[in-house]
Amino acid sequence: MNRIVPALLLAGALACGPLDRHETAPSGDHAHQTIAHTCYTADMEFFLEHPPLIAGEKARFIVHCTRLSDYSPIASGCMTLTLGGETVKSTKPVDEGIYELEIAAPKAGLLELDLAWQAGELLQRIHAHVEVYEDHKQLHAEPFSPAGHRDPADHDSEKADADHAHQNTPFQNPESSGTGDIIFHKEQAWKTDFMVSRAETAPFAAVIRTTGELMPSPGEIKRQTAPARGMIEFADPELVQGAYVNAGKHLFTIRSGKLPGDNLELRLQQAENRLTKSRSDYLRHQELLKAGATSKKAFLASQSTYRADSLLYSDLGKDTGPGGMKIFAENSGSIHLLNVSNGSFVETGQALLTISSDQKLLLRADLPQPQAHFGKEIQTANFRPAYAEEAWSMEDFNGKHLSTGHSVAENEHYLPVYFVLENDGRLMEGAFTEVYLIGRTLDSALLVPNTALLEEQGNFYVYVQKGGESYEKRAVDIGPGDGRETVIKTGLTKGERFVSRGCMLLKAASTVRTAVGDGHTH
Incomplete structure (x- = not known):
């Protein structure tokens, strides 16, 4: 042999x-x-x-x-x-x-x-x-x-x-x-990423291959705005888009300096003065009310003013000091968008940054208009981000189909199909993906994992196990696929055993022939 x-x-x-x-x-x-x-x-x-x-x-x-x-x-x-x-x-x-x-x-x-x-x-x-x-x-x-x-x-x-x-x-x-x-010894198979499987039939669903994008879920992103006007100073010079921040982290300080009209330090001092005066008025009216020297209406008015001034001073004073107003992260997550740079000037209400928790993401798939009728049949999907080597299923991320669009936006040529996914750390927000939209289930078909297919000049092959250590390269005619498995029309029959992982090892083995005897001598 x-x-x-x-x-x-x-x-x-x-x-x-x-x-x-x-x-x-x-x-x-x-x-x-x-x-x-x-x-x-x-x-x-x-x-x-x-x-x-x-x-x-x-x-x-x-x-x-x-x-x-x-x-x-x-x-x-x-x-x-x-x-x-x-x-x-x-x-x-x-x-x-x-x-x-x-x-x-x-x-x-x-x-x-x-x-x-x-x-x-x-x-x-x-x-x-x-x-x-x-x-x-x-x-x-x-x-x-x-x-x-x-x-x-x-x-x-x-x-x-x-x-x-x-x-x-x-x-x-x-x-x-x-x-x-092709001879591939057991000792070699055991030491490498190699797998042999039995060809079986299984239900297969209609699939449309398209593209899509991983997007932040609306409930997972928070935008923070400037509560006052002034100059932005970064608390951390390494604060960049994509960085992870914990809730309560000091992000920026807004300094008003000598800006007229909206000087933070001046506003804080004014609030403190008003609070001091309203507290004094409230205490005085409290004593006068006990002595019957003032009306209850006047007392309640002084009490209301004191409480309002106290809230205003507390709100300004908790984050504002001699150095300016500090801005803290309102939630934990990654910085999805950073709208300001260190030293820039911001107005009250201007967006500073957007933080995304990334715990849940949306997968938006683009359904071509000619396949619009397929939208009602969509059950689930498999997808492969540009950075991944193999496709993932919705079940891998506890995902589900949310909706399929019924209209096309201006300058768009696709109907949006949305899925929600739980991110376990493998999903990257903003990544473009290859998407396999899966619809109704067809009759049983002979399926092989995509890792079993070898493509050469547009033709597809699988390696069929002929014996314990011998394999045959065989041409197959493929049908539709869902990104993980592909239908085999001809070339492989149910019950045959084929190499489902490691076909490149056999391709390498087929290029080197060594004349040695049969059997193993230990």
Whole structure:
């Protein structure tokens, strides 16, 4: 078997530890041929390699165990191999994901093989029938073929103490790689971002691809204005647009200096003088009322004046001092817009800055007018900001569809579609996005994640797993997509296993061919 090893991955593996050695067998030498099988339970993939089996002679079985949920190697557990009534056991893998067991077939013929892996109560088991030759003479007399492994097998994934029905799936016939197949060893797959998935059909919704923008939610932004006229002085020289501020942070100081008509210090002094006078009048009327020397109406008038002057002085005095009036952040968030610069002059009521909490954002998608009829069918959306490598769904941000516009603004060519999202820190206000508007659900379709697709000159391909370590590059005809998954029209069938993550690793592997032997020698 020719093995194809990417040069970069080979160098990386050697740096981490010695790779398996692969020995080349002379063509037609049956004794050095390796028989390989790939079989599955619901949770695991077993990739077995062994030489042709001779009655009474020990044969080494190498079993690679991969967890299907994340395509990682099994690190522990006990492996039991039973062949024709003879049993051997390995209490732990010789290396992560790899078990080695030696066993001698008790007799020739078609024997039952049972392989079981167990860790605690979790049990994974496969059954098969394998052919055992009487001697080397019989092996060499017959054309080499692994056809002896042709009976169906039961695959089951079960708890040791639970009663599970067996999943009857044909045991994969012993495999050999074609000349065009790409070999990617388990050890390489386990050490890289690699994943193999089973092609399945699922409901798919109609999708319109368009553009959009992440915008601040109206309830999440606050604009602060100048309460007085004067010169702006920044409290923090590093206060810039995009900076995060906490509620109560000192942002600016407004200094009136010697400005006529609206001098803050003068206004504060005047308010203090009025408060002193009104307090004196109030206390005097209070004593006169007790003595019956004034009317209650006059007393209440002095009391009202005193309270008004007290509020005015308190309002001016809490933030105003000899240095001017201090402006504090009214809420926590990022500075969405900074309207002033250090040293600039502001009038009363002029906008100083806008603070956005960024806890919730709006996604505005632009629905083209020719697809206006689709607006009533929109249920959700996937979107990919310009800075992200993959699309995200509404569910990722607890988002929901708010509204779809029914009119087009002047000089606009699109209907606005709005969604609200909870920001977990990944969303960037103002970012432009690619949006996939999702409508009604269609019939079931064969779907693959976009990470499984390889595009070359406008054509699309997927890598289909032919055996445990062999893959075939196959052209596919694609249909619509939602930014995360794409419909496959032809080229891939339900039940086939394909590379769903790491296809670029196989593309690199296909460019380097190394002539090495079949099987793994540890």
